[in-house]
Amino acid sequence: MAEKIRVLLAKPGLDGHDRGIKVIAAAFRDAGMEVIYTGLRQTPPMIVDAAIQEDVDAIGVSILSGAHMTLFPAILKEMKEKGAGDIILFGGGIVPDEEIKELEALGVAKVFTPGAPTEESIRFLREAVGKKKSDEKIM
């Protein structure tokens, strides 16, 4: 059986709009993915703990509060500390090009800016997950 892509969507920080992320969640589901939606005001530790328990391939976060330069690195740090550095982290927000470069250098796989079509993020996610290889032995 082909494995389903599992992706966790979260909204860290204090801004209280979840419309955008719900649209993305529905689009990912319609693309055949299993989407775990965690709701608003998630802290980086909550996001990473949930991602580990749900064994997701990727974490997608929406950050519209402008706090992307603190939240993304905080999530990455949490992932590394908890041995979850292999999970793909991507997100969306109003982020200038230079900062996108900076974030991608830190380990964020992709940052989408407002207006990017959902097909683009679906394509990105499929490719990124497809490239992920694991050589771990179960038994």
Add this chain to the structure above:
Amino acid sequence: MTVLEKFYQRDIRALSRIISFVENREEGYRQLLGELYRMVGHGLRIGITGPPGAGKSTLVNRLVHRFVADGKTVAVIAVDPTSPFSGGALLGDRVRMQEFPAAEQVYFRSMATRGATGGLAAATDNIAVVMEAFGYDVVLIETVGVGQVELDIIDACDTVVVTLVPESGDAVQAMKAGLMEISDVMVINKADRPGSENLIDELKSALHLQKRDPDAWQIPIIATEGINDKNIDLLYEKILEHDAFTRNNGRFDAHRREQIKKKIINILRNRFQREFLDTLAGQVSFEQIVDDIYYGRQNPFQVGEDLYDAFGRK
């Protein structure tokens, strides 16, 4: 180190990986389950079922905190439907889970039905085995909540909580749907809304009408307010009471034994079905057969007999 070795060292990532391994039926998953099955005792498995929006997740969240306060470790499985059109799923039960302690104490896993229709996913009871083997004292399972009655929960749990709301309709509907038969504890949630007392009265008299052994468990009906944390202590108490009651009178054992029997039959049925269909796939053209039936040259009943005679008798 293998993932299983890490699992034995109580590594949460390994637990999550193994749950996926079992859920995806990856090569070797049966052998792994067999290994873990030996470590499973008779921990408490609780099912929460009821229509969408009744407050199942809200109650799960409350109950988890009660168990934690009693020093228990809890694993939750929350099942949501897979879209039959896209194969995708939106799993949103996590939203209601608030202020959980670390995963060693409370572990939460969302599952999509992936085509199953009885209220759970095909792998749900196997995942419960994995969680118990990891060491969780209690496994709480929330069903999908879209079907009429979600019977799978009976075979996966020891104690079933059926959740209704004042808007759920009258007691006759609940009876017709067979909800009385599957409940060990009945909850009318959203008791802050009008109509709950009415429904409770109706349910009580409906329960009275049913012929019951006087020594049998008397199904309690509890009015709760999940959002206001009202009467949750009573619900918690009744769940524990039911557990103690069934463990004392042998019902718990009988039910578990029945579950084991069903499990074996299920495993055999799946095995036979898979093998038979694999054999057929190599040798029979379904297109041709469908043509024959569609144009009246054959009928499905005769075809069934013929195929069974030709390939099924071994």
